[in-house]
Amino acid sequence: MKPREPGWTRLDDEALLDLRLCDLRLRLRGTAVQQRIARLYRELAARGIRFRPHAWLAEDWFSPDGVPGFAVPFYLIHPRLTRLERKMTGAVEGSNVNWQMRILRHEAGHAIDSAYRLRRRARWRALFGPASRPYAAQYRARPASRHHVQHLGEWYAQAHPTEDFAETFAVWLQPRSGWRRRYAAWPARRKLEYVALLAAEIGRHRPAVGCRDRIEALDENTLTLREHYRRKLRAQRRRHRALADRLLRSVFSAANQARPRAMQGAALLRSLKPGLRATLEQRAGADRYAAQQLVRLAIERCEQLRLYQRGPRRTLIPKLRTALVRMARGYIASEDLRLRL
Secondary structure, X not given: OOOOOOHHHHOOHHHHHOOEHHHHOOOOOOOHHHHHHXXXXXXXXXXXXOOOXXXXXXXXXXOOOOOOEEEEEHHHOOHHHHHHHHXXXXXXXXXXXXXXXXXXXXXXXXXXXXXXXXXXXXXXXXHHOOOOOOOOOOOOOOOOOOOOOOOOOOOHHXXXXXXXXXXXXXXXXXXXXXXXXXXXXXXXXXXXXXXXXXXXXXXXXXXXXXXXXXXXXXXXOOOEHHHHHHHHHHHHHHHHHHHHHHHHHHHOEEHHHOOOOOOXXXXXXXXXXXXXXXHHHHHOXXXXXXXXXXXXXXXXXHXXXXXXXOOOHHHHHHHHHHHHHHHHHXXXXXXXXXXXX
């Protein structure tokens, strides 16, 4: 017999947004996500690792430092919540099987690091860097670097030493990844070989940390879905502004580095507005409203940062178009500009 659907599945979006997260009464047991976690456990066993990270439901994906487990976002548990997540944020992280397994392997890397306190090892620190290094508000990726594996995208292994380890572990764990061949000429191969040696050493041993803490568990979370999405979108806007600042600084010069009589970046953007809006619509898939908002944001940030033209227009304008398209793709993928909460 098919299980009865919860009453909240019949609510419209406005009513559902006023429901508390804890009142969704979600469980991992019996879901497709639980089946994929079981698949993760089989992959660990096939690699000779007895450790099984525990999982719980929360607002988003994360693995807390010192806790040998990870949180899974609630919106993956039911199609109704998945649809709401897509509407509210423009994307669903882990929405298909392959993507979800990639994230699970990454989170398992964090969990195994905590379980066996791997970051304390001198060789770990020598290869990945100190785990105590602060997270940067916006890391500067080096796409050409071969010192880091590529797994989740956006060169995420470069974000922090612990992310570097988790990404490396995920590549090593993935069945038939062919990492020895793919990374044969990369310095990153040393990290993969180290993970393989670590797994052989610790695989049969009980972890040093055995706690089963569930940090920010969903069943204890009294936020409404509306409050959850307000906070999530505010954080996204901060990231978008940081990305815009980084991209604009890569094109324009700061006031103290600008040439005499150089044109202000904001003035240049204003003179190019129609063409830039058309570029965003054609190359980034932005609608007219979104394109206008993005160009306006770029102008505001240029004014705030006091940026000036760098080099001749014939070389600057193509760079500017490319930077705005990158900015737009990140912005459009994760925010509904017309959303009212």
